[in-house]
Structures are given as C-alpha cells and as structure tokens.
Amino acid sequence: MFDLLGTNLSSRLLLGTAQYPSPAILADAVKASGTSVVTVSLRREMAGGRAGEQFWSLIRSLGVKILPNTAGCHSVKEAVTTAKMAREVFGTSWIKLEVIGNHDTLQPDVFGLVEAARILCDDGFTVFPYTTDDLVVAERLLEAGCKVLMPWCAPIGSALGPVNIMALRSMRGHFPDVPLIVDAGLGRPSHAATVMELGFDAVLLNTAIARAADPVGMARAFGKAVDAGREAFSSGMLEPRDVAVPSTPTIGRAVFS
Amino acid sequence: MKLTVNGEAHEVAAATLAELLAALDYEGDWLATAVNSDLVHKANRAEFQLSDGDRIEILSPMQGG
Numbered sequence: 042m043f044d045l046l047g048t049n050l051s052s053r054l055l056l057g058t059a060q061y062p063s064p065a066i067l068a069d070a071v072k073a074s075g076t077s078v079v080t081v082s083l084r085r086e087m088a089g090g091r092a093g094e095q096f097w098s099l100i101r102s103l104g105v106k107i108l109p110n111t112a113g114c115h116s117v118k119e120a121v122t123t124a125k126m127a128r129e130v131f132g133t134s135w136i137k138l139e140v141i142g143n144h145d146t147l148q149p150d151v152f153g154l155v156e157a158a159r160i161l162c163d164d165g166f167t168v169f170p171y172t173t174d175d176l177v178v179a180e181r182l183l184e185a186g187c188k189v190l191m192p193w194c195a196p197i198g199s200a201l202g203p204v205n206i207m208a209l210r211s212m213r214g215h216f217p218d219v220p221l222i223v224d225a226g227l228g229r230p231s232h233a234a235t236v237m238e239l240g241f242d243a244v245l246l247n248t249a250i251a252r253a254a255d256p257v258g259m260a261r262a263f264g265k266a267v268d269a270g271r272e273a274f275s276s277g278m279l280e281p282r283d284v285a286v287p288s289t290p291t292i293g294r295a296v297f298s
Numbered sequence: 299m300k301l302t303v304n305g306e307a308h309e310v311a312a313a314t315l316a317e318l319l320a321a322l323d324y325e326g327d328w329l330a331t332a333v334n335s336d337l338v339h340k341a342n343r344a345e346f347q348l349s350d351g352d353r354i355e356i357l358s359p360m361q362g363g
Contacts, residue, residue: 057363068359082362083330085304085355089323093358097328101361110362118335124335126330127359197363247363 043243045220046167046188050077053237054267055108055222056260057247064099066256071103074260078106080137080245082113083127091119097130108169110137115150117157124161136161137169137191137224137245147197152180155185162186171224174208176215183219190219191245194236195226197246202232206239213240230259230266235272238278302353313338316343332356 043050056076061067071079081100086093100107109127114120117140124136140157142150149172158168163186170182174192182190192212195201203209204226213221223236224245233244244267253259301308303322312318315331315338331338332355338346348354 058359059361059363061361072339080362082360084360086324086329086358088303090358091326093328094326096361106327112362122332122335123335123357126332129326129337129339129360130328130357247305 045078045243048105052076052078052264052267053243053271054079054233054264055080055224055243055245057245058100058251059247060251061256064096067251068099068103070250070256070260071105073264074250075264076105078108079103080108080110080247081131082110083123083130106135107133108135108137109133110171111139112137113141114139114176115141117153117160120157121152121160124157124166125164128166134165135167135169138173139171148193149173151175151181151292154178158182158187159185169222169224174205174212176212179212179216183216188220188225189222190216191222191224193225194223194232195228197225199226200228200249201226203236206235209236209239209241230262233263233275234266234270237267238273240274243267299348299350301348304318304354304356313347314344315346315348315354318348319343319356324356325357331355332357334359 043053052075054074054076055078056071056074057080058067109131111120111123114123120140128134138158140150140153141147154170154172158170168187169189169191170187171180171191179190192214194203220242222243222245223241227233227244227246228249250256250259250263310318312321321341321350
C-alpha cells in the first residue's frame with residue numbers, strides 16, 4: 042500500500058488514458074498495470090454527442106481514482122477554469138496542473154504554474170503540479186500550497202527517460218518528506234525502475250504504454266519495474282566501487298602448488 | 299442572439315445557458331460549461347442569462363495523460 046496524501050493506493054504507477062488503440066485495450070492495460078489512479082481530461086463535446094459519456098462510463102467501471110488534468114492550457118486563466126470544470130464533472134478536488142509554456146518541448150510555464158497553483162490551492166484543490174526538476178520552482182510550488190510535486194524527467198512523449206539524474210537526485214535530497222512523482226518522459230520499464238531506485242514515490246506515464254506494440258504487456262512490465270525499483274530503494278543498494286571485490290570467500294581456498 | 303459555442307458561430311434564440319444546451323441537443327450530467335472563460339455550475343445554468351457575443355465552452359470527459 043502507498044499512502045498518497047491520505048489516500049491508500051495499491052500501486053505506485055499512475056497511468057494516462059490517452060492514445061490506446063481501443064477502449065478495450067485501455068481497460069486491459071489499466072488492469073494489467075495494477076494502477077489505482079488514472080489521468081483524464083476535458084475536451085469539447087460535439088452537439089448531440091455521447092463520446093464523453095462513453096469514455097466516462099468506461100473509466101468509472103475500472104474502479105480507479107481519477108486525476109483530471111489541465112493538459113493543453115497555456116495560461117493561468119485557462120488552467121484555473123479547466124480545473125474548476127473538471128472538479129464539477131469528475132467530483133474530485135485532485136487536479137494535475139499543466140500550464141504549458143513552449144509548443145515544441147511542452148515544458149511547463151513555471152511562472153504561470155506557480156500562480157495557478159496558488160489560486161487552486163486557495164480554492165481547496167489538491168494540486169499535482171507538472172513541473173521541471175528546478176529546485177527553486179519546487180520551493181515556490183510548496184509555498185503556494187502544493188503537497189506533492191511532479192517533475193518531468195524528459196519532455197512529454199519523448200521516451201528519453203531520465204536525462205538529468207543529478208537534478209532528480211538533488212530534488213529527492215532536498216524534499217525528503219514531499220511525495221515526488223516523476224511525470225513525463227519515461228520510455229522503458231528500466232527508466233521507471235531507475236527513478237524509483239532514486240527514491241521517487243511514484244511515476245506517471247502514458248505514451249510508453251499506450252503506444253507500445255502490446256500495451257497490455259507493457260503495462261504489466263512497467264508495473265513490475267515500478268515495484269522492483271521501489272523495493273530496491275527500500276532494501277538499501279550497494280554503492281558502486283572502482284575495484285573488484287570477490288564474492289566467493291577467499292578463506293579456505295585450496296592451494297594446489 | 300449571436301454566440302460562439304465551442305469555437306463555432308451560432309445564432310440562437312436561447313435566453314439562458316440551459317436553453318442553449320437544450321436547443322443544441324446537449325444533455326447529460328457529464329458536461330461542464332463555461333461562459334466567457336468562467337465556469338458556470340450545472341445548478342446555475344437555468345438562471346444564467348446569455349448576452350450577444352458570449353463565448354460558451356461545453357466540455358466532457360476525454361482521454362488524457
């Protein structure tokens with residue numbers, strides 16, 4: 042069990058719901074991953090349309106907790122209004138706050154992010170800010186009222202994995218008591234295991250599973266990698282050494298000459 | 299009255315937001331509405347008076363990462 046802000050979760054993997062080949066594969070991937078939190082969004086509905094209803098019905102049937110996002114918002118106003126609309130529709134005060142600052146990298150506008158986080162925290166939201174690995178921005182987000190931080194490890198959808206291990210390690214060291222979730226940029230289960238070994242509390246990913254040749258198999262693989270990384274972190278890993286150390290006892294070794 | 303609904307121009311007789319939703323065949327408790335970039339709660343749609351030129355967003359749950 043993983044206690045995230047007072048909510049007991051059965052998995053340290055949070056999963057996005059976009060880009061799957063079909064709703065059935067999405068549902069199977071959610072189950073195979075073992076996740077208990079999925080991210081969703083709000084988009085324009087067609088007149089007379091039922092797309093939203095069908096998707097919402099599917100998600101509710103999965104019995105997982107919902108983390109709505111403000112994906113695609115480029116201003117504080119857009120993000121705040123979207124968050125409020127999400128709270129009404131999804132019935133949760135959890136919000137994955139995205140304020141995008143650059144079209145190419147999809148990196149967060151950290152100035153707008155802090156401003157929007159303050160407005161939403163003051164309004165009773167539990168804000169999960171999608172941020173960079175910058176320590177000063179992280180401090181500002183905590184001051185704004187955030188209780189959890191979600192740094193990227195690489196640009197959204199890039200599958201690059203952790204490109205700045207030092208920054209992630211530094212973040213973990215500076216905020217030992219703040220839940221830290223790596224959000225965005227993971228491409229392989231080994232990437233997830235790597236950041237979990239650093240002591241991150243959880244990972245959030247979407248594209249690496251949804252766009253895999255077999256999303257259900259990849260969901261299972263990521264679930265195992267997250268568990269393995271966490272257990273390794275908890276078990277105390279050996280520090281690397283520059284010299285060889287024999288693993289077999291040398292005492293009692295036979296001498297033949 | 300000329301309105302912009304989800305980015306498209308409409309000319310409708312609806313006086314309130316609730317009437318607009320009905321006129322355009324929007325129904326369901328999974329919809330969220332905003333007028334001129336501010337949330338209008340479901341409970342307030344019947345009283346919310348629309349004005350010429352208003353920009354309305356009607357959103358519903360969708361896949362997201």
